[in-house]
Amino acid sequence: MKFFVLYAHPDHTSLSASLHRDSVSILRELGHEVTVSDLYAMKWKATADYEDLGELDEHDNFTDDSGLAMEKGQLAADIVEEQRKISEADAVLVQFPLWWFSMPAIMKGWFDRVFSNGFAYGTTRSWPRYGNGKLQGKKAMVMLTMGAGTPAVSERGVSGDLNDILFPLQRGTLHYAGMDPVPPFVVPSAYRMDEERYSQLKQQLRQRLETWEPTAPIGYRCQNGGDYDEQLRLKPGLEPTGVHSGYKLHIAS
Amino acid sequence: MKFFVLYAHPDHTSLSASLHRDSVSILRELGHEVTVSDLYAMKWKATADYEDLGELDEHDNFTDDSGLAMEKGQLAADIVEEQRKISEADAVLVQFPLWWFSMPAIMKGWFDRVFSNGFAYGTTRSWPRYGNGKLQGKKAMVMLTMGAGTPAVSERGVSGDLNDILFPLQRGTLHYAGMDPVPPFVVPSAYRMDEERYSQLKQQLRQRLETWEPTAPIGYRCQNGGDYDEQLRLKPGLEPTGVHSGYKLHIAS
Incomplete structure (x- = not known):
């Protein structure tokens, strides 16, 4: 299978970075093809703006203008390249540290820019949202590290339920565009890490990746x-x- | 009172831009002092990275390093300036178009960078989270436009309940750092706007701003x-x- 790994962390010596490298190694050991977008290493432009859209004769609202730029084939080259990567993949990992209960801005900006009008959604009511669309049939898994412990991020936890916290991404973005998210791979209490815990974690990660095909999606x-x-x-x-x-x-x- | 208005939209002719200008005018008419951060106009750097932290002798994890940089007074000047603006304010408006059920990346990057360790949170367990902290006592209001209609973004709506969608921002960010969010000002079906609807909207906005002081917070x-x-x-x-x-x-x- 072809995996696309979308990854963001500012520190290449971090826990996230280790998990990222290990996930890529494990996937390759399992015989998969792996394409990586390491957003910090790429110095990915986070901010969606009119520079992304090329010269436009008409000017409506940003969303419609983005659709027009897509139609005319004049979206910025870095956007087109990422659209190609995800289009060619059978499976996607989305890996980041949870910052303010969401993705780091550089990754949010990947979705803002790459999931453009005419690619991941359409402004017409007939565009098939939530479960259909151009990215239909690709499974996706969110992999995240967080400082909080599991009880604080749970159904009764002070920070809310992780399934709700990830709803905008898993349901409102990945599934909106047609993908099938599987349950996330979550590393809580990320500050308390030693070799033994990391080795268990890597084993759990390997198991998730080995059982990718039989793993049932969340089922939105x-x-x-x-x-x-x-x-x-x-x-x-x-x-x-x-x-x-x-x-x-x-x-x- | 001193209001700080945090605002992001790539198009200065947009509905969001009109609402932004009108909110600032109304606040000034009401006799308030208003400070604005218009993130697109400022070409705000969205991505939190080590360039923000200056030279550090030690190197731990990004969060701890960010706390150390704050302690040593060597955070990037643009971050320090925004920390000053929000610290001096009595009240805050956070205004953006809802993109992928969250803030545009440029604004997420404002929180990632400005709400640094030692300013909006601390890594020690004794740091007073959720309702306390340095930003305690400031009311905040989220103002957003969205393409979706109200039924789709409701308790039973296909996109989920807006109160849940905004939980990472209102609860997990603003309230985490001590602020008191009031109910958001929401403009649904933003594509269907005409002069009459806009004029009603502006009236509703004026009313919300006129009744700022008696308006009860969400009450997390x-x-x-x-x-x-x-x-x-x-x-x-x-x-x-x-x-x-x-x-x-x-x-x-």
Whole structure:
């Protein structure tokens, strides 16, 4: 299989960097082809702006203008190259340290710029969102490190449930564009790391990558699967018993 | 009062730009002092990296190194300037278009860089998180535009509940650092805008700004208020009836 590994961390001696190198080695040992975007090493431009869109005769809003630039084939070369990498991949790893309960800006800017109008979404209502679209059929896994411990980031934890925290990325970005996220690979209490723990972690990572194919996706509901009404609200009766909000509503069981 | 307005949009003719200019005018009409950081106009550096930290003799992890740079007074000048602006403010507006259910990268990078270790958080367990800290006592309001309509971004909506979507920012960032977020000012279906709708919107915005002082914060629970156990999980019995997860658990009623 072809894996695309999207990775961001400012320090090449960090825990994230070790996990990144090990994930690439393990994938290659398993016989996969691996393409990497190491955003800090690439000095990736984080900010989406009009420089990305080339010369445009007309000027509407930024989203429509971005779609026009895509249509005319004049998106910035670094964007086009990343679109090619993810398009050619069968599987995607998205690896980062959790900063302010989200991705580092350099990675957010990868999605802002690469997931452009006409590539990962369309502004027309008929564009097939959530589970369909051009990136359909690719599994994706978020791999993250965080300073917080598991209890603080849990259903009753002070920082909220990680499944909710990752909803904008896993559901609102990856699945929106058609991909199938599998459960994330999470390293809590990242400050408390020693050789023994790291060696266990690497073993767990190897297992996740070895069992990539049989691993079931999270299983978010598709927008076009008949579960949502015309106003895009979950139809009555489809919610799991006792669930009224949150990510669980949007998982087909 | 002193307002600090943090704002990001790539197009100065956009709806967001109009709302931004109008919010600043209204605040000044109401007699407030207003400081603005217009991140695109400032060409704000989005990516947090070692260039922000100056020369360091020791090298640990990025978070600790960032704390050390703060301690030694050698953080990059643009970071120090923004820390000054928000420190001097009594109230903060955070205004952006919702991109991939989050902030544009340039604004995420403002928080990654400005909310540094030793300023908006500390790596010691005794640092007073969630409701306390250096930014305590400042109200903050998120102002956002989004393409989606209200039903799609609601409790049962395909894109999830906006209160959950904004949890990483409102709770995990603003409140983490001690600020008190008030309910956000949200403009849905931003593509369907005409003069009449805009004029209503501006009226609503004026009302929100006129009633800034009496407006009650969202009311997130403080970490140090006795609601969480030693592992930082909400103590049994404190949840509203029938609520087992999501942002509502963390609001003190």
